[in-house]
Amino acid sequence: MGLKILEEHKPQSLSQKSHFTGCKSTAEWLLAQKAARPQVGIVCGSGLGGLGEMLKDQVVFKYEDIPSFPQSTVLGHTGQLVFGMLEGKPCVCMQGRFHLYEGHPVQKTTLPMRIFKLLGVKTVILTNAAGGLNEDYKVGDIMIIKDHINMPGFAGVNPLAGKNDERFGVRFPCMSDAYDRDLRQLAQDVGEELGYKDFLREGVYCVLGGPSYETIAECRMLHRLGADAVGMSTVHEVIVARHCGMRVFALSLITNKAVMDYNSEEKANHEEVLQTGKQRAEQLEKLVSSMVSRIKHN
Numbered sequence: 001m002g003l004k005i006l007e008e009h010k011p012q013s014l015s016q017k018s019h020f021t022g023c024k025s026t027a028e029w030l031l032a033q034k035a036a037r038p039q040v041g042i043v044c045g046s047g048l049g050g051l052g053e054m055l056k057d058q059v060v061f062k063y064e065d066i067p068s069f070p071q072s073t074v075l076g077h078t079g080q081l082v083f084g085m086l087e088g089k090p091c092v093c094m095q096g097r098f099h100l101y102e103g104h105p106v107q108k109t110t111l112p113m114r115i116f117k118l119l120g121v122k123t124v125i126l127t128n129a130a131g132g133l134n135e136d137y138k139v140g141d142i143m144i145i146k147d148h149i150n151m152p153g154f155a156g157v158n159p160l161a162g163k164n165d166e167r168f169g170v171r172f173p174c175m176s177d178a179y180d181r182d183l184r185q186l187a188q189d190v191g192e193e194l195g196y197k198d199f200l201r202e203g204v205y206c207v208l209g210g211p212s213y214e215t216i217a218e219c220r221m222l223h224r225l226g227a228d229a230v231g232m233s234t235v236h237e238v239i240v241a242r243h244c245g246m247r248v249f250a251l252s253l254i255t256n257k258a259v260m261d262y263n264s265e266e267k268a269n270h271e272e273v274l275q276t277g278k279q280r281a282e283q284l285e286k287l288v289s290s291m292v293s294r295i296k297h298n
């Protein structure tokens, strides 16, 4: 009986060890290729990969060349990791993220957050494209995320499900402070200085599994539940980033208005999402780079 219990525990503890050491060896491999240890990690949303082009003195890795890294399959997500300097700070930028609907297990979609942590990242800046549920929002608005609704989490899809590894963080991490208050204030200040007041918002982002866009009834329900924008990413990355103690700032570019009216002729589509990304790219890049220039790390 005792032996049986030992055997049952063996594979789990081994796989846990290999997850941590796997992340560590990927981080060490990247640093060994002359990538500078980054302080800030940036994740580019759909059509927002231009953020990575801002980095100077780039060292670029295609995801397919990085050990244990997943592959990007979505149009608008290039699939490379860029190291470089932004406003004098060493940064790493994911040009392309991983989504549940690509068929990745949720733990795999968030793997880069743990690699960021082991690379030395202190602050993560996540961006995404999202549909606007709030009736005051316009296409092209930038929404600072102040909170989230993890809809897949209600059904048990959480990247922290399974055995907890204390080397990353605690079993039950707090999420009421997930979106750093000071960084949100910094974004408001920088946005005001840049003259973005008319299109800078703050609101609640709700993640769904995708890849189908929402029905009208779903949009109406999400809005009633308190969501201002809906998308298919970010939240799981935030959970893992907070679990391992990184500071988080996240924003949504409202690329389309969620359809809430049965008489509407509008239809959500990925081309519009990418197009809006292109149109707002410059302002978004200015906001992020000005924030990075002012972020302080001890």
Ligand SMILES: O=P(O)(O)O[C@@H]1C[C@H](O)[C@@H](CO)O1
Residues within 6 Å of the ligand: 044, 045, 046, 074, 097, 099, 127, 128, 129, 130, 210, 231, 232, 233, 234, 269, 270, 273
């Ligand atoms: O990676 P993000 O969340 O920016 O991408 C959004 C969600 C889907 O991947 C896609 C739908 O158009 O854009």
